Amino acid sequence: MTATTAQRPPAPGAARQSHVVADALTMLHRNLLHMVRYPGLSVFTIVGPVVLLLFFVFVFGGTLGAGLPGVDPAGGRAAYVEYVLPGILLLTIAGSAGGTATTVAMDMAEGITARFRTMAISRAAVLAGHVLGNTIQAIIAVALVLGVGLLIGFRPTAGPIEWIAAAGLIVLIAYAITWLGVAMGMQAKSVETASNWPLLLMFLPFLSSGFVPTESMPQGMQWFAQYQPFTPFIEAVRGLLLGTPLGGSVALAIGWCVVLAVGGYAWSMAIYERKSVR
Known part of the structure; x- marks a missing residue:
């Protein structure tokens, strides 16, 4: 009985799951190598927010910080x-x-995705590789921007549990936004226009409570700012x-992450499947 049981092949479902995970890790490795070989996009992702941080703090920080509720005008920049x-x-x-x-x-433009579609690779794993790789890239960028913030005076009061919760939430947000980025890249007609759709996401933090x-804000803009993700x-x-x-806010943030991740996944897979039958 024991020998016979040991010789049984793995269940088909378990084999498929293992196949998807292995393919996703292979695609992740490929995307991490791509990030190292083409660092320009990574550098821009980090440099842009750092420049904005320094600009807002050292140019507008004194005035904007003094206008925050309960802030001493003399300490406006530190508060901001x-x-x-x-x-x-x-x-x-x-x-x-x-x-x-x-x-x-x-x-998509170089035909690499089309080549993957003809190979014995899980379709979900091809997209998952992009998502995992770019989520890691986003987290690295966030960590570096946070480091700059600490250097110029950001002083969080969080304990270990709050730090872990904040880190987990940031990872979840990055994962959800990355799925949208994948879908937008697949929807784009060319590499040159691929960054047009994500510009919409770039505007949303400015139309929120971020700054x-x-x-x-005016009444109509205030309503939009309060209810956008x-x-x-x-x-x-x-x-x-x-x-x-x-x-x-935490429950709303998690809810929005689920909506954006599921929406981005469904959008990506719909495009991938549609282009696979051509």
């Missing part, structure tokens, strides 16, 4: 560093979607790192 950095971190993640879309569009409180993203990260009231 703490207020704006969570928004810059989310802007970094939004900006990474442009690099994701561009790399996916490059693979100024939503209460200071980046406001709960930013408020949740800000609350976990700085101890500001969380309210329902």
Whole structure:
């Protein structure tokens, strides 16, 4: 009985699952190598948010910080560093979607994705490799921007549990946004236009509570800012790192992550399947 059981082949479902995981890891390795060989997109993802952080803090920080509720005007710049950095971190993640879309569009234009479709590779794994690789890239960029923030005065009050929760939420947000970036890259007609769709994501942090409180905005813009996904993203990260009231921001942020990830996955797979039958 024991010998016979040991000789049985693995169940088909388990074999397929192992096959998908192995293919996804192979695609992840390929995308990490691509990131090393073509560092330009990675550098832009980091440099852009750092420049914006320094610009807003040292040019506008004194004035904008003095206008924050309960802030002493003399300490406006120091207060604004703490207020704006969570928004810059989310802007970094939004900006990474442009690099994701561009790399996916490059693979589509060069025929690499079409070649993968003819090979014995899980279709989900091809896209998962892009998602995992670019999520890692986004997390590295966030860590470096956070490091710059610490150098210029950002002083989080989070304990170990809050740091872990904030890190987990940032990873989840990056994962969801990356799925959208993959779909946008597949939808693009060319590599040159691949970054057009992600520009919409880049605008959302500016129209949120990332740079100024939503209460200071006109009524219509205030409504949009409060209900778009980046406001709960930013408020949740800000609350976990700085101890500001969380309210329902964490639950809303997780809910938006699920919606964006599922939507991006469904959109990506629909395009992939449609182009596979051509």
